[in-house]
Amino acid sequence: MATTTMAAALGSGLRRAMEDDPRVVLLGEDIGRLGGVFRVTDGLQRDFGADRVMDTPLAEAGIMGVAVGLAYRGFRPVVEIQFDGFVYPALDQMVTQVGRLHYRTGGTVRMPVTIRIPYGGGIGAVEHHSESPEAYFAHTPGLRVVSCATPQDAHTMIRQAIACDDPVVFFEPKRRYWVKGSVEDEVLDDALPLDRARVVVEGTDVTLVAYGPLVVTARDAALAAADDGLSIEVIDLRSLSPLDLDTVETSVRKTGRLVVTHEAQRSGGLGAEIAASITERCFSLLHAAPVRVTGFDVPYPPAKLEEHFLPDLDRLLDAVDQVMGRQHSLTGWSA
Amino acid sequence: MLRSDVSDGRALPTTEEPPDPELVQLLAPDGTRRADPVYDAWVEDVDAERLLSLYEDMVVARRFDVEAVALQRQGQLGLWPPLLGQEAAQIGSARALRPDDFVFTSYRENGVAYCRGAAPVDLVRVWRGNALAGWDPWAIGMATPQVMIGAQTLHATGYALGCAKDGVDSVAVAYFGDGATSKGDVHEAMVFASSFAAPVVFFCQNNQWAISEPVGLQSRHPLADRALGYGIPSVRVDGNDVLAVMAATRVALDRARRGEGPSFIEAVTYRMGPHTTSDDPTRYADPEVREQWAAQDPIVRVEQHLHTRGALSEDRAQEVKEHAEAFAMELRDATYGMTAPEPLTVFDHVLVQPSAELERQRSQYAAYLAMFEGTSGGDE
């Protein structure tokens, strides 16, 4: 057991995957000598060679299409998209090729491509460096979409993603890259499967569903609410597609209240999907309508405004008050 | 304050239309064999018998293509993209390939698929709407044809990189049209292929049209010139000359096998039919131009050449015709014999491990369909 940052845990996960399977190759911009702009691939080109850790031309559609061709040839490509906002040029190949070839070919051609995307805000960045585009991919059949929230999950989930025969879009919460945690070299078969959510705090009053960068915030909210006498169950969703609705449903059957949070814009987002699905499944058990705490329906704002865009501890607690039927921002406070 | 150096309005430099550079041509439209100092050597082995075999494939391709158009007219196929006029470009290139090479094409390359060994039923499956793929890519070394214009050029490049990593001398070939050369994917493919010296051949069939748009709208310069900007050697070849196409393809394949990287071939041809069976070229194509191209027919010139050499006996010509007829009839029978896929297969193969949610949707829909079982309103 070692204590490392999430970035290092991802790096060691990639290293393990490359050791385990010689068909694993890495492609991306600046991932070789530089080790990636976040240093996640630090040292991998030195140790595995430029043939397996390839710096590519600066062209995301090209990277993604070439990864498709490599997969056709029987490789397991791992693509690094430098920042969330730069995945859009690759969107075409992801949606029309990566996510469909297995279906198109009646199961003949597999696309075991892993697409790593550092994502999310909170780092004071310029435009296109703070986006949360996960809903586009979750809406696309044939792609698995996951996000890690801890160094341990980062390490294990990246290995699971690479070993998976389906394409996996792997969202890395970049503002948590430097958060430290203990990391064990888990046996993949013993680890929680990639498509399963995890209850990270048990509770009885409210189910709070989060993923990626906001899992830490949700845990903090549970702690703060506990001081207030409220018991919050926090679920780290981990898999954004397919959704582990069974785990969420089990929790909501117990609590009768649901709050979902993500940084991504609200409309048509994952929160909507989760709220709708859980309402369908548990309508008669709900004590309150589900509440979403999300980014607003605006393009990602400039850095000096991002604190207003991003869900934070207080906004989560406000939503908890709302589902508890307490006074909250919409009712106003009377003495 | 604005700081600016706007030009004072001199006239734009006029660009002369560049002269049409010489096409590589070994068989003239009248069947005359033209000597070529470079390319002759690459088809030295193509004696009368082999040429006859290329001829036969072109005749078969034209015949089943015509059959498929007829099947569409009869309502048996939803759509068909005719290859009429492009037989030499497709057969000449595809026949140069080895079985271990891998081909990534667009939708019109049914002549290529035939050469790779696709069965008649595999050629029509997609166009009848029964499936999204016709054949098993691994079985014939040919990917499922691409509908997204240009996307497959990147797949070919990636596959080629994989061949190089595997240390084999197999080559990936990307087929695409003149319209596709405007797509970013095609340009990015050339960037990657050039940077990594990928063993890939970019085979562009310039059939002069992208639906209704003439090639001049895609490029003011010969398409082959585009490759030069990426440091990729390119050649323009008479796409209606099966020998020249084969020679140029062999040169490119050889370059790739020797580790010398990609090549670009522009096969200059003409789409003699509509874009697809849904198209109406009378709205945009000049019939006189079509007539000029008809005089350059890829099959007629080989026929004439073989006749001159006394290599196409009446019996042999009859055999070729019968073979083509038989293949077309197989295609017809296969089309009529196809049964619609089972409704619940719509859920199959989204993921290798199906998700619980999709399994739920499947079982709910199965229950819904079951309601109609035994009622008169159901299927069939």
Ligand SMILES: Cc1ncc(C[n+]2csc(CCOP(=O)(O)OP(=O)(O)O)c2C)c(N)n1
């Ligand atoms: C990305 C994309 N845009 C538009 C279309 C619609 N479309 C289908 S074929 C075609 C023309 C393609 O022309 P070309 O590349 O020259 O190939 P050809 O049809 O002549 O073989 C168009 C615009 C498409 N299939 N894909």
Ligand SMILES: [Mg+2]
């Ligand atoms: Mg065209």
